[in-house]
Structures are given as structure tokens and as C-alpha cells.
Amino acid sequence: MKTFGLIPWPRKANSARAAKERLQILLAHERSGGSSPDYLPALQRDILEVIRRHMEIDSDAVEIRMEKGDEVSSLEINIEVPAKPAPKKAAKS
Amino acid sequence: MKEERGNSKVIVITSGKGGVGKTTSAGAISAALAKRGHKTVVIDFDVGLRNLDMIMGCERRVVFDFINVIQGDAKLKQALIRDKRLDNLSILPTSQTRDKDALTQEGVKKVLDELREDFDYIICDSPAGIERGAHLAMYYADEAVIVTNPEVSSVRDSDRVLGLLNSKTAKAENGESIKAQVLLTRYDTTRVENGEMMTVDDVLDILAVPLLGIVPESQAVLRASNLGVPVVLDDPSAASRAYEAAVARLDGEDLEMKIESERKPGLIGRLFGRAT
Numbered sequence: 401m402k403t404f405g406l407i408p409w410p411r412k413a414n415s416a417r418a419a420k421e422r423l424q425i426l427l428a429h430e431r432s433g434g435s436s437p438d439y440l441p442a443l444q445r446d447i448l449e450v451i452r453r454h455m456e457i458d459s460d461a462v463e464i465r466m467e468k469g470d471e472v473s474s475l476e477i478n479i480e481v482p483a484k485p486a487p488k489k490a491a492k493s
Numbered sequence: 494m495k496e497e498r499g500n501s502k503v504i505v506i507t508s509g510k511g512g513v514g515k516t517t518s519a520g521a522i523s524a525a526l527a528k529r530g531h532k533t534v535v536i537d538f539d540v541g542l543r544n545l546d547m548i549m550g551c552e553r554r555v556v557f558d559f560i561n562v563i564q565g566d567a568k569l570k571q572a573l574i575r576d577k578r579l580d581n582l583s584i585l586p587t588s589q590t591r592d593k594d595a596l597t598q599e600g601v602k603k604v605l606d607e608l609r610e611d612f613d614y615i616i617c618d619s620p621a622g623i624e625r626g627a628h629l630a631m632y633y634a635d636e637a638v639i640v641t642n643p644e645v646s647s648v649r650d651s652d653r654v655l656g657l658l659n660s661k662t663a664k665a666e667n668g669e670s671i672k673a674q675v676l677l678t679r680y681d682t683t684r685v686e687n688g689e690m691m692t693v694d695d696v697l698d699i700l701a702v703p704l705l706g707i708v709p710e711s712q713a714v715l716r717a718s719n720l721g722v723p724v725v726l727d728d729p730s731a732a733s734r735a736y737e738a739a740v741a742r743l744d745g746e747d748l749e750m751k752i753e754s755e756r757k758p759g760l761i762g763r764l765f766g767r768a769t
Contacts, residue, residue: 415716415719415720416719418719418720418721419718419719419720422547422552422721425553426547426552426553430589439568440556440557440567441557441561441566444567459568460568460570462558462571463571464556464571465554465556466553466554466555467553467554468552468553468554468558469553471590473553485583
């Protein structure tokens with residue numbers, strides 16, 4: 401429990417610099433509105449809708465992870481697909 | 494397969510006054526509970542002024558929040574952020590963009606009920622003040638930790654909050670009482686000895702509730718917040734030991750109350766024997 405990946409420089413060194421860097425990255429996202437969470441539920445809905453055209457999945461099966469970075473952010477979307485994807489029933493039998 | 498967790502506890506960290514160390518304490522207490530092996534979740538109730546994520550160091554990983562869950566836009570499981578250092582610790586961040594009206598009593602109850610199925614301890618980090626956010630943070634609590642500085646406005650606000658805990662909560666409305674304990678923070682032994690700061694007993698005389706712990710004024714607290722590491726997960730310090738002891742008591746251990754001062758006397762202090 402000794403190493404914390406957050407700190408790329410030697411321990412003890414200047415925690416104030418870490419504070420400033422964390423704030424700069426976070427506030428850059430917040431000011432650009434990029435951190436507004438409102439688009440994520442909509443994105444999730446759209447993704448589910450598209451996938452459901454092809455197979456049946458549970459809405460619990462979607463996991464979205466975000467890692468906001470300095471230069472780029474990554475958005476990771478994991479969708480658990482059933483082992484035997486049941487083909488979606490045709491609209492009309 | 495869900496384990497039966499019949500006796501999970503909801504604990505609100507509250508104070509009335511702002512800036513006394515609620516979020517620092519919520520972070521430290523939840524991390525210390527997780528370190529003791531309890532499955533713990535800490536919830537930020539300060540809608541619109543999210544900060545628990547920074548204190549816990551997970552601010553870059555927030556996707557969904559408490560309000561998204563209440564409004565049905567995300568599942569609770571999706572909004573919980575698993576701590577990278579302790580895998581039995583989770584964080585439920587709040588929304589930075591909504592206002593406090595987005596919190597509803599039914600929504601809060603539903604989320605807490607769902608969390609009770611999976612967690613031993615549910616720590617509610619209250620916003621300052623006594624309005625909606627603070628009210629809902631305490632409403633369903635089983636226990637309360639009142640973070641207080643030995644300073645007049647903080648003690649007065651703590652007294653006001655104690656009154657609310659005993660009247661405006663689900664337990665109080667049911668005729669039960671909430672177990673409330675004071676956590677005295679930013680305690681400075683040197684100033685107390687010089688008569689410049691109220692003593693522990695002064696504060697307890699006034700508030701008349703049990704003492705959970707005494708956290709000394711410590712440089713370790715700012716350092717931990719700079720780094721986004723709960724103070725009990727950073728290098729050992731007087732503050733981290735004080736939080737660990739407070740949490741041991743919260744967890745039912747009977748520990749002797751100690752006041753550890755961080756400040757070692759400087760050269761001048763040692764030469765002139767400042768300690769009495």
C-alpha cells in the first residue's frame with residue numbers, strides 16, 4: 401500500500417505542484433463544458449438502441465468508464481453480450 | 494448472489510459551518526473503515542459543488558453521478574467509482590452542474606436502500622448549511638459525526654445541527670434517537686496550552702455529546718488534499734493516527750482518547766523549554 405500511481409515524481413516532493421496540475425486538468429474540462437455529464441446518459445441510450453437492433457441486451461450490461469487526461473481523455477464502453485446472442489425477433493412474425 | 498448485510502450503517506458527516514473539515518473527515522473515515530475490512534461507500538451530498546472526488550483523487554474518472562442515479566439516467570452500479578487503492582471502498586460523486594433541488598427524499602431513500610444491500614458502512618458527506626442538501630444527508634442516518642473546530646461559530650453551528658438531528662430526521666420522527674458524536678478537528682495543543690483556544694472539555698461542556706476523536710492541526714491534511722489521497726492512506730502523521738483511532742471507536746473499539754500534537758518544538762522552543 402505504498403505506491404500511489406498518481407505521483408510520478410519522488411514522494412515528499414512538492415505536493416503543491418500536484419495540486420495545481422490536478423486543478424488545471426480538471427478545470428480545463430469543466431470550463432469547456434466537456435465535463436457536463438448530461439451527454440453521457442443520452443450517449444448510453446443511443447448506444448443501447450443501436451445494439452438492440454441487432455441483439456437483445458440488458459441495460460445493466462453497459463459499463464462506461466472515463467479517464468480525463470491532460471491532452472486527451474479516454475472513454476471506455478464495455479457491453480456485456482450474452483454468450484448466445486438471441487437474434488432480435490422480427491417486428492412482425 | 495447478494496450477501497445479507499442486515500446491519501449496515503448510514504453515518505452522516507455534518508457540521509453546519511463550512512470549512513471545518515467535513516469532506517476531509519468523510520474521506521479519511523471511509524478510507525479507514527475500508528482499511529479495517531469493511532465494505533464502505535462514501536456519498537457526496539454537496540450538489541453543484543462537488544469536491545469529495547478531488548479529496549479522494551478520482552476526479553478524472555467521474556462518469557455518472559448521484560443525481561443521474563436519482564433521475565434514472567444511470568444505474569447505481571455505473572455511478573459508483575471503485576477506489577484504486579482499496580477495493581472495498583467506493584465513491585458516489587455528486588453532480589457539478591445541477592442544483593440541490595435535484596435531490597429528492599424518495600430518490601435518496603431508494604439509493605441508500607440499494608447501497609445497504611451491498612455495503613457495511615454508508616458515509617454521507619453533508620454540504621455546509623442546514624438547507625436541502627444537508628437535511629437530506631442527515632435524514633436517513635443511523636449515526637452522526639459532527640465535525641467541530643474549537644472556535645465559537647463552529648461550536649454554535651454544531652449545536653444547531655445537533656438540534657436538527659434530534660428533530661428533523663427519520664429516526665427522530667420515529668421517536669428514536671440518532672447516536673451523535675463530536676469529532677474535534679484542527680485542534681492546536683500549543684494554543685490550547687496558551688489559553689488561546691478552547692479545550693476539548695470546554696467544547697464538550699457546551700455541546701454535551703460524546704467525543705469520537707480529536708484531530709490535531711496537521712500539515713499532513715493539506716498535503717493529502719493536494720495529492721488526492723485520503724489522509725489515512727498517505728504517510729503516517731498525527732492526523733492520520735487520530736482518524737484511525739476515531740474510526741476504531743466508531744467501529745466499536747474502546748480506545749483511550751489521546752491528543753497527539755504534530756508540532757515538535759523548534760530549536761528556540763527547546764532552548765527556552767516552552768513546554769510547561
